[in-house]
Amino acid sequence: MSKALSLRDAIAAYVRDGMSIAMGCALESSIPFAASHEIIRQRRKDLTLIGPISDIQFDQLIGAGCVKKIQASWVGNVAAGLGHNFRRAAEHGQPVPLAIEEHSNFTIGLALQAAAMGLPFLPTRSIKGSDIAKESHFARVRCPFSGEELLAVAAIQPDLAIIHVQRADDQGNAHLWGNYGVVREAALAAKKVILTCEELVDHSVIVSDPNRTVIPGFAVTSVVHEPNGSFPSPTQGYARRDDAFYFEYHQATRTVEGFHKWLDKYVFGVKNHREFLELLGPERRAALRPEGELFAPPVSFNY
Amino acid sequence: MTYTRRELMVAAAAREIRDGDIVFVGMRLPLLGFAVAKETHAPGAIGIFENGVIRDWPALHSIFTMSDPANIAGALSCGGLNEVMYLLQSGRVDLGFIGGAEIDRFGNLNTHWVEDQGKRTRLPGSGGAADIAVMARQSIIIMNHERRRFVDKVRYITSPGFGSGGDWRQRHGLSGGGPRRAITSLGIFSFDEDTGEMMLSAKHPGVAADEIEKETGWPLRIAEDLTETAPPSADELHAVRKYDPKGVWTS
Numbered sequence: 001m002s003k004a005l006s007l008r009d010a011i012a013a014y015v016r017d018g019m020s021i022a023m024g025c026a027l028e029s030s031i032p033f034a035a036s037h038e039i040i041r042q043r044r045k046d047l048t049l050i051g052p053i054s055d056i057q058f059d060q061l062i063g064a065g066c067v068k069k070i071q072a073s074w075v076g077n078v079a080a081g082l083g084h085n086f087r088r089a090a091e092h093g094q095p096v097p098l099a100i101e102e103h104s105n106f107t108i109g110l111a112l113q114a115a116a117m118g119l120p121f122l123p124t125r126s127i128k129g130s131d132i133a134k135e136s137h138f139a140r141v142r143c144p145f146s147g148e149e150l151l152a153v154a155a156i157q158p159d160l161a162i163i164h165v166q167r168a169d170d171q172g173n174a175h176l177w178g179n180y181g182v183v184r185e186a187a188l189a190a191k192k193v194i195l196t197c198e199e200l201v202d203h204s205v206i207v208s209d210p211n212r213t214v215i216p217g218f219a220v221t222s223v224v225h226e227p228n229g230s231f232p233s234p235t236q237g238y239a240r241r242d243d244a245f246y247f248e249y250h251q252a253t254r255t256v257e258g259f260h261k262w263l264d265k266y267v268f269g270v271k272n273h274r275e276f277l278e279l280l281g282p283e284r285r286a287a288l289r290p291e292g293e294l295f296a297p298p299v300s301f302n303y
Numbered sequence: 304m305t306y307t308r309r310e311l312m313v314a315a316a317a318r319e320i321r322d323g324d325i326v327f328v329g330m331r332l333p334l335l336g337f338a339v340a341k342e343t344h345a346p347g348a349i350g351i352f353e354n355g356v357i358r359d360w361p362a363l364h365s366i367f368t369m370s371d372p373a374n375i376a377g378a379l380s381c382g383g384l385n386e387v388m389y390l391l392q393s394g395r396v397d398l399g400f401i402g403g404a405e406i407d408r409f410g411n412l413n414t415h416w417v418e419d420q421g422k423r424t425r426l427p428g429s430g431g432a433a434d435i436a437v438m439a440r441q442s443i444i445i446m447n448h449e450r451r452r453f454v455d456k457v458r459y460i461t462s463p464g465f466g467s468g469g470d471w472r473q474r475h476g477l478s479g480g481g482p483r484r485a486i487t488s489l490g491i492f493s494f495d496e497d498t499g500e501m502m503l504s505a506k507h508p509g510v511a512a513d514e515i516e517k518e519t520g521w522p523l524r525i526a527e528d529l530t531e532t533a534p535p536s537a538d539e540l541h542a543v544r545k546y547d548p549k550g551v552w553t554s
Contacts, residue, residue, distance in 0.1 A: 075427055109385040127429075149476050180355050185385065
């Protein structure tokens with residue numbers, strides 16, 4: 001049976017108040033913004049967000065009042081600087097108090113990897129001496145062989161990971177390429193996975209290139225065909241980054257009122273992602289498309 | 304040839320990269336520094352990005368993030384975040400570039416929160432900076448030199464330098480060597496081998512030592528053999544402008 005769903009149905013079915021969700025796992029690219037906008041539209045709350053560098057995605061969810069806790073190494077606007085909503089929540093509990101579990105990029109990666117490996121923790125040499133290491137999800141451990149002191153990073157098992165990929169079949173077998181960030185770890189750590197994809201392809205396309213199958217379908221709960229679903233973040237081969245959108249967001253969200261105007265226009269003012277893309281206008285959409293072609297030669301799996 | 308202060312900082316960053324170095328490059332000025340090093344004296348250097356990308360030549364196209372498509376196309380290798388962090392943890396990374404909102408006299412960096420007249424400002428956090436600061440064989444700090452940023456003691460150690468000084472890194476079991484240099488908008492600093500304290504080793508042309516002291520929140524040590532930062536060479540400037548033709552990062 002096909003796992004393909006509309007984004008609205010997938011979010012309605014699998015995102016519950018109080019859940020923990022890993023997103024933005026590739027770092028600054030392939031961020032599933034279409035999905036997070038739908039989460040805001042469906043007014044989910046008390047979420048825990050998990051991810052390394054969320055760019056403006058976590059900032060939007062925080063400002064919209066959907067989030068009670070983040071487990072992240074960085075929250076802000078990568079090109080423009082600080083995230084105003086993250087600041088307001090961390091400094092004044094506005095719109096709701098925000099618990100922050102501090103991490104470095106590597107400790108988020110290890111926490112997810114530990115869960116993906118079915119382990120309670122993984123040891124590391126990183127963040128020793130940093131104040132981050134004082135947090136309660138880290139503990140000193142000794143190597144039983146050498147006696148070296150290491151830091152144990154507690155596993156993080158998200159209730160759900162939402163991941164944007166280039167292509168998938170209707171069973172959720174997914175091809176992705178470019179930087180992986182912590183996508184693979186998050187997909188196998190999470191209890192459920194929702195994919196949004198640029199292209200929904202036949203199963204034969206997936207098995208023609210098995211090295212590119214980064215997420216196996218048996219780990220995936222539902223698949224959503226959502227072209228440009230990562231806008232304004234880029235998806236290799238399909239969409240460029242709309243840098244201006246991030247700078248505009250930074251300016252527009254300096255005040256709470258400004259953020260709500262932004263939200264009313266881009267999230268609540270549209271029914272779905274397609275309407276959102278239409279709102280951007282033809283010029284802005286056209287500018288996203290990569291110019292020309294840049295193909296790698298095919299490889300042979302002949303035997 | 305005239306040049307900007309930022310172009311000078313990029314040239315200074317480039318000079319820290321040796322041919323064949325494996326470098327965690329970061330973005331903006333360090334990324335340009337990597338490009339200049341590749342184009343001039345270090346064509347064999349390798350650049351590593353936290354998102355899992357490894358490049359043997361920088362992208363010519365200007366980028367705002369390390370995951371921009373131009374930084375992926377033509378990369379030597381694309382993998383995951385953990386894999387490039389393994390390279391750090393196993394001691395393969397020679398050099399990492401980091402910055403911060405605050406720095407103290409032992410090169411500790413803070414990117415978590417600052418306070419001004421009782422008002423607390425939350426900053427984005429570590430990203431990969433703490434990983435680099437702890438595990439790279441050596442690190443280079445790049446930041447603007449302002450009194451509010453150069454504080455006697457950082458409020459939060461995001462990315463440790465030499466902690467409280469002396470053999471602090473060894474005592475706390477940090478595997479990397481710590482900061483080799485701090486390149487600021489006013490000068491270049493080295494770190495005392497015994498105490499780990501920052502020491503002004505070169506001031507940028509046109510900057511007076513007392514101006515640097517004024518912008519530093521602790522009694523600044525100045526090297527006996529204080530020099531002046533060499534201006535960017537024609538080749539260095541050519542390379543900076545090749546990769547930042549509109550001066551997005553260096554004007």
